[in-house]
Amino acid sequence: MRLRKAMAIAVTTIALGLGAVACNDEVPATSAANPAASVTPASAVPGASHTPVPGGASSAGAGAKTSAKPGAPAGTAKPTADASSRCHTGDVTVEVQLQPTSILPNSAMVMVTNKSSRTCTVYGYLGYGGLRADNSAMVLKTSRVAYPGAPMASTLKPGNSAFAGLKWASCDKADPNCNVLAGLTVTPPDETTQVTASVLGDDGKPVDQLLVSAAGFTVGSLQPSHEGVDFTS
Structure with missing residues (x-):
């Protein structure tokens, strides 16, 4: 009788042990063997980057038109310079040199100069805004053209x-539709802030007033040389 009871207890113990092993094989959903799903931020995905909305520049071809607000960034034609190598607004000065009427009336060469202590890159089109006599910002239309060629x-x-x-x-x-400008602001490609440009006449003296029609500016592409950038028609 005692032997039968001992055998029954042994069988029960073995069965309980097997049940415990089966339960321990269920791995929790958040364990290292089966980690919970995670969300990868866009910044960690190769090729995912933030690109400012084009305002004064884009990858559009000749004849592409936009309305550029003074506070809008100037985007770029692709490929863009990355943030570490491109010229930021604080890195540059801008000079707008009016051309003689013998070349083309109401035209200018724009020069972007690196004033910083580092080497940087610009690529694309500049964005433009106007300043009134009271220094308030004025919205100007712009038409970008790939002149004298692609950026x-x-x-x-x-x-x-x-x-x-x-x-x-x-x-x-x-004319109430005439834009009477006391100055110009310029946005470098891919930037969101502006620099106030120096506007000089063909005599080298500062110009304090520009009369720009409602059609606004026609903007050429940035080039590493001044050769051929002046509009002739």
Whole structure:
């Protein structure tokens, strides 16, 4: 009798042990063997990057048109310079040199100069905004054209410059649609802030007023050389 009870207890113990082993084989969903699903941020995915919305520049071809607000960034034609190598707004100065009427009335050569102590790159188109006499911002339309050709990357050592053409139609100051500008702001490609440009006449003296029609500016592409960037028609 005692032997039968001992055998029954032994069988029960073995069965309980097998049940315990079966339960321990169920791996929790969040364990190292079966980790919970995770979300990878866009910044960690190769090729996923933030690109500012184009305002004064883009990859559009000749004749592409946009309305550029003074605070809008100037985007770029692809490929873009990455944030570490491109010229930021604080790295550059901009000079707008009006051209003689013998070349083309109401046109200018724009020069972007690297004033920083590092080498940086500009590529694409510049964005433009106007300033009124009270220094308030004015919205201007712009038309971008691949002139004298597609944008070319300009790698600027300290003190070096890139160039672009600019032209516009004049207007009667009394016309309510005439943009009477006391100054210009310029946004470098891929940037979201502006630099106030120096505007000089063909005599080298500062110009304090530009009359720009409602059609706004026609903007040429940035080039590493000033050769051929001036609009001639």
